[in-house]
Amino acid sequence: MGTVFSFDVRGGEPDAVRAALEEAVAGLHRADEVFSTYREDSQVTRLARGELTVAECDPEVAEVLELAEEAERVSDGWFSPRYEGRLDPTGIVKGWAVERAARLLAAAGATGVNVNGGGDVQLLGAPGEDRPWRVGVADPLRPGGLAAVVSSAGAQQLSVATSGTAERGAHIVDPRTGRSAVTDLLAVTVVTPSLTWGDCWATAAFAMGSREGLAWLESLPDVEALLITAGDEVRWTGGLAERLG
Template sequence: MTIFPGSARVEMVMGMPVSVDIRTALPAREMTPLLDDAFSWLRWVDDTFSPVREDSQIGRLNRGQTIKQIPELIEVLHRCDEISKATDGYFEARINGVTDPSGYIKGWALERLSRALVNAGAGDHRISAGEDIRVRGSAAPGKRWRVGIRDPRKDVIRKVVFAHDLGIATAGGAPIVNPHTGAVEEGFGSVTVIGPDLGMADAYATAVYAMGPMLARRFAADLAAGPYQTMIITRDGQEVSTPGFAEYSGAEARLAG
């Protein structure tokens, strides 16, 4: 089988292993600084947006200190407000006076990195951070990327999707709070959302999980009218998905509209 001669690197960023796998054939003199810049960007995002770092802009904001007018910071906070309105507050970056954009920022950062790689001529790549994955281009000449969607609670592959251009975000590996009740939502095993923008998929997966079973199915069905499709794993291990998921996975289960 013909393969691409690209390069891959894994580093610890944001408290987890992050993988950048570039399959586009580029000379080493271009590939090495490209990967260096990729991880520099991700470390900058962590330094700027981490809610647990006192010296981050989010940490300073939560302590009422002066923050820098960084365009990316303004963009993220504005987008989080928009997503909160679109999800009826089930995605919420500000709870009890504390700002934490974690449900959006990782997907956003990987999406921005993916676009930068395309602009740099590395259009065939896969970026993975935890349960957030962004693929573009081809894994090998003419071959779509093959991505296993892992059940974060049981560490097993529940579905495999094939795509040339897709963001894939799964929620459920860490506790998710229902912003309306303040309680940890426990109605699902996991929620996966796929679509063209990984940041939005990340936020939607968080929101759908926080909604609980009844509201989540209705919201997922509404999302499916656009470019975002959802797969839900129930607490008892049943799998249901919106119809468009089958275009990538061949799934048989469906969510009623």
């Protein structure tokens, strides 16, 4: 998946949590092997070439493709599991894989789980009694600065996902043109329970632009967001303030 992953795991029986952590790490490596579009022998690459059918792939492939189709439907096509006419579900794979890893650790008994995949974070439980997880949102206009801090207070699960051009340049594609998305935005951060969806929604909203993207995000249940434009304008959804702290 071409990024760095980190884990912060609290509580639970040490041996069980350690075993789950090893399984979670192995699962991330396996996801890269199966879904990478840069590997000629990955199942997704072979599926795109017509060498495999979905039924011949690991069950996770069908699961991810179904989720991607749902994301495309909800976003009215602004999220797409295709690139230049070829199958490419990478826009959903990282969020899905991180969320799956976090849930594996929680199922093993961990009381607080924080899994970070390249800056996109899935949070479950809490790091301690009366202590929420807190996630900084990078300011794309001020390197090293923070635009906001998201708190998980009152939530047993929360995710924070950001799409933008600050670190990777113009890598987000407008699925309607097949070219780099040209918008007034520098970054979109989405706060929602599931990182699988948060990652998709941040990408889709970025491609839409600040006005349409904000209106669409406001229409989604259990979704809050922060949008930063190239003109240093900050826009946010109505309930975001309750998630800051």
